[in-house]
Amino acid sequence: MRIATWNVNSLRARLELLCAWLQQEQPEVVCLQETKVADEAFPVAPLAALGYQAVYSGQKTYNGVAILSRLPLAEVSTVLPADPAAAEKRFLAATVGGLRLINVYVPNGQAVGSPKFHTKLAWLAQLHRFLATTYSPQQPLVLCGDFNVAPEPRDVYDAAKVDGEILFHPEERAAFARLLAWGLHDTLRLHHQEGGLYSWWDYRNAAFRRNWGFRIDHILVTAPLAARCTGVTLARALRAQPNPSDHIPVVATFRD
């Protein structure tokens, strides 16, 4: 089974590119973030035509998450209990293929020290509390999405330059590390140790051409799934396509 995560930065703006990629790759499960579409306007039909069932929790203009699946989805939840940003659609969970799947769009935080930065830290802390009080690290669970945190120096293009800035602040990294410490493994790091493996490049400053990237989109799994993870890829070619998202898909493969 292949599980992908992709911040599409507007599902409607990215629908053509998404459908072409789904047709080519046919991952079993795809978690989307920043769909920016209200539920009543979700493009159900073109995705169904490609063989994907969809569940979604969206809103107009901002945020929004969805799960696309070629396998049946069950036990869908759109609520992170005690969500510090409860009005924003950032959380979607479902059971698929015998595992619990949680798709998150963590608040960006905007600027270090801002009110939104503190909401980001509170949101990550609440996500940790929810996991620790709801699940066991011994059960098959995937936590994936746009975390808006680069975990380590090798996950940013210039650690000295961006240390302490948004996406790579010590408090953000500590909050992310607490998630891992509960019992999650970063699937990409099970298979790749080098730097330069990025998932996001700012639209500004010709960041992609200069490879000023960050690895902020992650697929985290509990031990039973870490043992089954046979590879992780970054669909970097999609950033060079016309009309790209600023993020690329991350895809993890699990043996049965």
Place this chain on the structure above:
DNA sequence: ATGGTTGCTTAGCAA
């Protein structure tokens, strides 16, 4: 670089 680009919405915010 208090810049730069994209998307949504239509002047300004969010990322």
